[in-house]
Amino acid sequence: MTAEGLILKIDCPDRPGLVARIAGYVADYGANLLELNQFTDRVNHRFFARLEIDTNGIDVSVEDFIDGFGTLGRACQARWHFRRLPFLMRTAVLVTRTDHCLNEVLWRTRLGEMPVEVTSVIGNRDDCREIAEKEGIPFHGIDMAGDAKEEGFRRIAAILRDEGVELIVLARFMQILPQWLCEEFGGRIINIHHSFLPAFVGANPYRRAYERGVKLIGATCHYVTTELDAGPIIEQEVARVEHYHTVNDLIRLGRDCERSALARGIRYHVHDRTILDGNRAIVFPD
């Protein structure tokens, strides 16, 4: 990724000449197209692209460059989004007990692998408080037991709004989000599910995988929608298992799948490498 510049994500109905027009706009103002990923969905006749643009040499202001694109975007009936680089995506991480996914996010963030700023860790249990606080990140403990659940979600939403997060990571958060919350933060919530979806939707996937006697277990990183475990899939990972692996072994082996699928999924999102195409996620990996 460039140190400075712009990322443009765009999608619109397909028609001839789109690349020429978009790349032409970039070139016309003296910007340099560093990377272009493009995909045409020939079933639904829709065009998707991601551009990485070096704006060092442009002969207008960056604001002007972005504004001026609107005319072209509207002419194409496009949805588009510019991101200015460098940036850090404000991110909240929601957890319950297990810490491996949280640890992975924190470690990669600290290493600079991902342009993320973790604004807070929110837990319906206190197990991960110490990890967050050692890292200097605020931890919000939210009671969600029994009748407190509804109020708990309202408090979580308030925190998310307050912190202005652009990404919410469910890092093995063992609560089903209410519909209104999924809708309010649509396209900004990433979950890690501990099975290779659509196998084992719902609870206890490792136990069910053991009982079914599968030879592969997995994990799925997906956007959260109002339908449980049915949102657009960003990344999946599998691991081989044998007959001698117990449910606990599956849980252990699965943790590694979860960590890597989640890490890659977040990476693609924060680098603006994902675009939604109905219930499918277009991913331009790096």
Added chain:
Amino acid sequence: MTAEGLILKIDCPDRPGLVARIAGYVADYGANLLELNQFTDRVNHRFFARLEIDTNGIDVSVEDFIDGFGTLGRACQARWHFRRLPFLMRTAVLVTRTDHCLNEVLWRTRLGEMPVEVTSVIGNRDDCREIAEKEGIPFHGIDMAGDAKEEGFRRIAAILRDEGVELIVLARFMQILPQWLCEEFGGRIINIHHSFLPAFVGANPYRRAYERGVKLIGATCHYVTTELDAGPIIEQEVARVEHYHTVNDLIRLGRDCERSALARGIRYHVHDRTILDGNRAIVFPD
């Protein structure tokens, strides 16, 4: 695998001293234990083992060695099976249109990778007739359209009985077997399903995988039981897919998964490396 000798598969309720007694029996008559694989299911307290035995040095006849084991086997309340080596497993392959799985089986058989003798290829369409006949293998075309289906399955069963097959491979055979046939040949029918089960049970898994937007597709080699696509899994294989892959691409990429999962599944079965443990298959790979 040894050129000459015995393979013993055994399973029984777990108790202390089983390995000592079984290996002791082998040693007592001067046979040599070449390979021992053992597994104890600690949930169900059941013991499973596979032994490869060199009988060159034994001081009784092989028949006597096998017979004499019965006393020990019964004392352990075991199920057991001896196979004399070398052997070729008599195998029928059932097909419909596509030939990639059939080709794979024939190629590996010809190469001597698997101790298999394909006694016949049975098809409800004629698409694979030429491949079988070029190889010098009888092809039985069985009409199964509409009302002919029931009679078709009776004819297939008659062929299988007649040829005394020990293995029936459903190599993309696009018909659901009737319950009576599954039961008659229980534990001897291997299917290749074109998804990573339990995802996408039933028809058109590649189309459904495309629509769900999964990032991995797969294939599952399993024993056939009376419940569709729910029998014990022997082997699974997956391949990575991207948003730009169409349903046809998934079919193409899936073929490679199907070929390798089926080939390995058959290999484990014909080498007596599988033992059923309820609805799970214990597999001692080689």
Added chain:
Amino acid sequence: MTAEGLILKIDCPDRPGLVARIAGYVADYGANLLELNQFTDRVNHRFFARLEIDTNGIDVSVEDFIDGFGTLGRACQARWHFRRLPFLMRTAVLVTRTDHCLNEVLWRTRLGEMPVEVTSVIGNRDDCREIAEKEGIPFHGIDMAGDAKEEGFRRIAAILRDEGVELIVLARFMQILPQWLCEEFGGRIINIHHSFLPAFVGANPYRRAYERGVKLIGATCHYVTTELDAGPIIEQEVARVEHYHTVNDLIRLGRDCERSALARGIRYHVHDRTILDGNRAIVFPD
């Protein structure tokens, strides 16, 4: 891949505006850009692209469209290549004894997976003659034992020239090509080496892998250059091995790596999805 149209491969020194100019040329004459893959090597400041173009709607002849691009290509100091679709790449397959790679190429060709026409199979032994001839493909047996080797290579080159092949596949051809032949057919010879290069360059890689005790074996599909096993790598595949695998097991497991790495490597080449960047191969996979 489109049924009809053009594939353009191009590479040139990097400069701003390249995508706009190339895509602009396509749009200017009413052609439709179906797929664009682009890569900028920021180390060597070189631009690489592959375009798939639907020419159905163009308002000049295809010849004229191709010719006219020359002005732009030269202005960019580019190397470029147009391929008209549909096409079949004329291909010779060189073999010695083992047939698994040859079989794989023939099977995928027959299935229509790859736009290849196998013009002949050339062997320095007769082991694969029957396979070729059953398929209706001429087999040239070339004696290369001892002193006959030099004359043998001259005869092979004469056949390749005569048949006007655009691709030469070394499908486990166990002879080292002379320098003059590598040079004459530079960029058109693909080899499958039975190790994950650069490990185990040269002879007997499986034996050496066994002796080294590696836990992964592999295969490498690469372009042939005058330096043994050192040409640009197109594709690699690995498989897990265990301590109990003998050299023969490694050979068996390796065959599957060789088949799939070679098949994908050929696929990328014949779909014009590879561009050489010094000793590295840029591959835009599909």
Added chain:
Amino acid sequence: MTAEGLILKIDCPDRPGLVARIAGYVADYGANLLELNQFTDRVNHRFFARLEIDTNGIDVSVEDFIDGFGTLGRACQARWHFRRLPFLMRTAVLVTRTDHCLNEVLWRTRLGEMPVEVTSVIGNRDDCREIAEKEGIPFHGIDMAGDAKEEGFRRIAAILRDEGVELIVLARFMQILPQWLCEEFGGRIINIHHSFLPAFVGANPYRRAYERGVKLIGATCHYVTTELDAGPIIEQEVARVEHYHTVNDLIRLGRDCERSALARGIRYHVHDRTILDGNRAIVFPD
């Protein structure tokens, strides 16, 4: 792994009846064989086995059980080793700058995935001091620059002897150990090398992988011997790379390979699942 009991590792010249005698010994004193892994190297005629034994029901003391085995072990000319469970393997971790491998070891230890007690972290730079100390583990900073190197290694050896470690993990320790140290701690030093050995022995493997244009990078976990990067391999891991990955991307992707190969390698070692067979490591995975 059992909560309480014994692990027996044994290897000896192959002969008939070994499993019967060893398992017989276990059964004779009322112990229960929970798991048996066995391998016969038919090339070198050597027998290897690992037994997991439940000693709860034995009718002698565990010491006596262990002592009494000596007669059988000597009769078989065996090397053998008993480990009493539960146990924690005393382990020192050597580091330089990068912390991902250290983090992985600490995280898995904390989680109880591996029976390890990290006695100290030793670094020739101070970069990892904070991580160790946050975890409550002593950090020894050892100056090894220039002339201080020899003295540095003597100090390290003194610490290792002093702490009575049974395992030394080189977690991206960027110094070549002197021969005397490799010999003194032979079979107890595990290194993670950042390539799929034997490719890219020595320095800068990621840069060399980039320059060679490989499509797979990897990591190798191996025992350290006096020959650089040539010791017995315990585990290897690979990741797919593309032409657009820079050297820095390879380093990033490689970290994940290093972490998982090292974690699994350590796991196998501390669970006594490895036995050396010349320069090859027999690994009975779990």
